[in-house]
Amino acid sequence: MTGRAMLDDFFTRALLAGVAVAAATGPLGCFVVWRRMAYFGDATAHAAILGVALSLAFAWSIYVGTLLVAFTMALLVSTLVGRGWAIDTTLGVLAHSGLALGLVAVSFLPNVRVDLSAYLFGDILAVARFDLAVIAGGALLVVALLAWRWQRLLTATVSEDLAHTAGIDPARERLVLTVALAVVVAVALKVVGVLLIAAMLIIPAATARNFARAPEIMAVLAALIGAGAVIGGLHASLIWDTPAGPSIVSLAAAVFAATVIGTSLWRSVAALRS
Amino acid sequence: MTLIAAENLSASFGGPPVLRDVDFAIAPGEIVTIVGPNGSGKSVLLRLLLGILAPSQGRVRRKRGLQVGYVPQRLHIDAALPMPVRRFLSLPRRRSRAEIAQVLDRVGVPHVVDQQMTTLSGGQFQRVLLARALLSEPEILVLDEAAQGLDQPGIAAFYRLIDAVHRELGCAVLSVSHDLHVVMSASDRVICLNGHICCQGAPSVVSSAPEYRALFGIGTEGALALYQHSHDHGHDGARDAG
Numbered sequence: 001m002t003g004r005a006m007l008d009d010f011f012t013r014a015l016l017a018g019v020a021v022a023a024a025t026g027p028l029g030c031f032v033v034w035r036r037m038a039y040f041g042d043a044t045a046h047a048a049i050l051g052v053a054l055s056l057a058f059a060w061s062i063y064v065g066t067l068l069v070a071f072t073m074a075l076l077v078s079t080l081v082g083r084g085w086a087i088d089t090t091l092g093v094l095a096h097s098g099l100a101l102g103l104v105a106v107s108f109l110p111n112v113r114v115d116l117s118a119y120l121f122g123d124i125l126a127v128a129r130f131d132l133a134v135i136a137g138g139a140l141l142v143v144a145l146l147a148w149r150w151q152r153l154l155t156a157t158v159s160e161d162l163a164h165t166a167g168i169d170p171a172r173e174r175l176v177l178t179v180a181l182a183v184v185v186a187v188a189l190k191v192v193g194v195l196l197i198a199a200m201l202i203i204p205a206a207t208a209r210n211f212a213r214a215p216e217i218m219a220v221l222a223a224l225i226g227a228g229a230v231i232g233g234l235h236a237s238l239i240w241d242t243p244a245g246p247s248i249v250s251l252a253a254a255v256f257a258a259t260v261i262g263t264s265l266w267r268s269v270a271a272l273r274s
Numbered sequence: 275m276t277l278i279a280a281e282n283l284s285a286s287f288g289g290p291p292v293l294r295d296v297d298f299a300i301a302p303g304e305i306v307t308i309v310g311p312n313g314s315g316k317s318v319l320l321r322l323l324l325g326i327l328a329p330s331q332g333r334v335r336r337k338r339g340l341q342v343g344y345v346p347q348r349l350h351i352d353a354a355l356p357m358p359v360r361r362f363l364s365l366p367r368r369r370s371r372a373e374i375a376q377v378l379d380r381v382g383v384p385h386v387v388d389q390q391m392t393t394l395s396g397g398q399f400q401r402v403l404l405a406r407a408l409l410s411e412p413e414i415l416v417l418d419e420a421a422q423g424l425d426q427p428g429i430a431a432f433y434r435l436i437d438a439v440h441r442e443l444g445c446a447v448l449s450v451s452h453d454l455h456v457v458m459s460a461s462d463r464v465i466c467l468n469g470h471i472c473c474q475g476a477p478s479v480v481s482s483a484p485e486y487r488a489l490f491g492i493g494t495e496g497a498l499a500l501y502q503h504s505h506d507h508g509h510d511g512a513r514d515a516g
Binding site: 035 | 321324325326342344346349352354356357358361362365366367368390406410416
């Protein structure tokens with residue numbers, strides 16, 4: 001099969017889009033886990049449904065609307081928390097308000113009949129050539145951004161004071177992560193949907209933590225585990241006719257559970273032997 | 275040529291000023307110790323001098339391109355972040371195996387290179403933090419209660435190491451301590467801070483006084499000394515620190 005013919009196949013496009021997203025959510029998800037931003041990722045993703053409503057209302061591309069809203073949301077959260085608002089309350093208010101407001105806004109659009117579940121849970125099998133280009137481009141951008149800033153991001157994650165004294169501005173590195181998160185939300189929307197984006201950030205990273213002895217290894221492992229979940233989950237959804245996005249996340253969760261149980265068993269056995 | 279100079283520094287964070295009218299300067303090779311009770315603003319002063327915080331009044335001048343080796347009070351590394359010592363020392367700049375081996379050897383913990391940061395003891399952890407600071411070949415070493423949490427022999431050993439490093443590298447040392455009376459004996463100057471500079475002077479050498487020797491035990495081997503406060507004023511509403 002030639003490359004062009006390959007891309008004609010919806011399943012191949014879905015696989016490539018999913019693997020591209022996993023390549024970005026793996027390393028970015030590590031920062032989300034290290035910096036305890038899990039809920040932050042969730043809030044940004046939930047608000048993206050408001051971006052969907054805006055896109056439909058103004059006939060923008062879905063990617064533009066979600067990118068805009070996700071970025072605004074992430075910036076708003078970090079500003080409010082920077083001013084001393086409690087982070088869990090701020091996120092709890094903003095995330096669910098964004099989601100609810102988005103759902104209400106969509107219902108106000110008279111001429112648009114939308115399948116909301118496609119945005120809530122993703123519609124990876126409907127990824128067109130253009131979508132694939134945008135998703136792969138966005139994912140590549142995020143990976144390149146993280147690779148470029150890696151040392152600075154890692155230093156600022158370990159300690160903002162250490163970063164400061166080494167001439168690194170921690171606020172700028174936070175902004176880098178915020179931008180990366182907004183891009184990931186926008187491109188992952190089609191693949192896993194707003195409700196499950198945070199899962200793709202956190203589960204592969206948390207799974208990788210069980211094996212990784214260095215931050216770089218954890219980032220690469222998280223990307224590989226995510227990609228594996230995409231490939232396995234998509235095939236499972238094809239075989240058993242289950243929804244694609246939730247199947248991917250379920251498989252990732254199963255792998256996570258298995259590794260947790262496996263490593264704790266391994267440790268008990270090792271402890272018994274010694 | 276001073277490394278860091280500050281004039282007339284004041285800082286407040288929405289409430290009453292934490293610091294007011296503080297003048298400060300440190301010269302190359304000088305050892306300055308800032309002491310003060312908790313809440314006296316010494317951490318704030320340190321952060322103003324390092325440029326982490328901005329003063330509400332006054333100004334801080336740092337020598338252009340000043341290399342600072344910063345050893346924080348405590349560093350929490352999240353359990354979710356796998357971080358071997360070798361990797362930690364390569365932040366923010368990559369270091370060669372040889373450089374890392376050499377600096378760990380210098381601070382006396384060559385064997386921890388492949389250990390995870392979270393598995394280190396308190397004393398090892400502080401030494402690794404010091405090693406990281408030394409890698410940047412600092413003109414000034416800044417220690418923010420760097421020996422806090424160590425036991426008495428541990429504190430003495432840590433300051434002996436700082437003393438040795440200072441003599442080898444000739445870098446200035448700016449350290450902060452909440453212990454009002456016991457300071458590094460090599461300090462050229464001790465500054466007592468309580469919102470403002472209360473007094474400053476040289477620490478007295480204790481090696482000759484047997485009762486002080488008894489107080490510290492023999493473990494310090496001259497690393498620590500006493501600072502005699504000479505306050506000429508009282509503090510309204512609060513018991514004088516000195």
